[in-house]
Amino acid sequence: MIIGIPKEIMQGEARVAATPETVKKFCKDGITILVESGAGEKSYYYDDQYRNMAAELVSDPEELYRRSDLILKVKEPQYNDIKEKHEIDMMHEGQYLITFIHPASPGNHDMIRKLAAAGVIGLTLDGIPRISRAQNMDALTSMSTCAGYKGMIMAANDLTFFMPQMFTAVGMLKPANVMVIGVGVAGLQALATAKRLGAVTYAMDIRPDAA
Incomplete structure (x- = not known):
């Protein structure tokens, strides 16, 4: 071979x-x-x-x-x-x-x-189906995870304010509000990353069972 x-x-x-x-x-x-x-x-x-x-x-x-x-x-x-x-x-x-x-x-x-x-x-x-037997071959999920994480990091980099709530000498800065549309693999990772960065997170999906 x-x-x-x-x-x-x-x-x-x-x-x-x-x-x-x-x-x-x-x-x-x-x-x-x-x-x-x-x-x-x-x-x-x-x-x-x-x-x-x-x-x-x-x-x-x-x-x-x-x-x-x-x-x-x-x-x-x-x-x-x-x-x-x-x-x-x-x-x-x-x-x-x-x-x-x-x-x-x-x-x-x-x-x-x-x-x-x-x-x-x-x-x-x-x-490749998303089942346990095929998990080690599921490259799509791995790549979607990377995309969700990196996408949120790039979004945070482009913001003109901070993600987390901060208390400074001149007062309090409120946390950023982040809306993620679609809670597939990429969306869930984006939400988790935004949450870890200190943002207030919201999500939207057209699928009722995603609530």
Whole structure:
């Protein structure tokens, strides 16, 4: 089994599909790991770290796609401006693709048809059920948790006043009021983060059972 981990090419995407520690576990199981050079740099994982974990560094994404039995990515396949071809055009029939495909998104329907025409077997991470047996594969919940936390930190940074209640020499400052719309995984984490920062929190959701 050969697993390929390409560099993400979607604009603004800084994540990588596997850390050096994950690669180490794969290699211990006898799996050959190909990592595109620079794949982890934006996540502060560098080529030498992957190399030290027995991964093979590949500079050409076309070679990586050609040699791999399974492609592990963060985001759905994109058009590669440097290679002037779509990532799907680098894949081959019978190859597996594990990534966030987002098949329900109308904007991805053409891409999904292109995957099917190429004979690529796609497994979408956003389709994993939220049950105990699948919890260790539930990357969507983990990413939503990160988004809720980081989103609230960024919101607090942009405020022109403090989040918590404060007593100063010139009087009291009231805490910020924070409204979070939608109490899914991201929303709940945003609420928890705002609460820890000292804000008064409110939530809204269209689902009656979310109350």
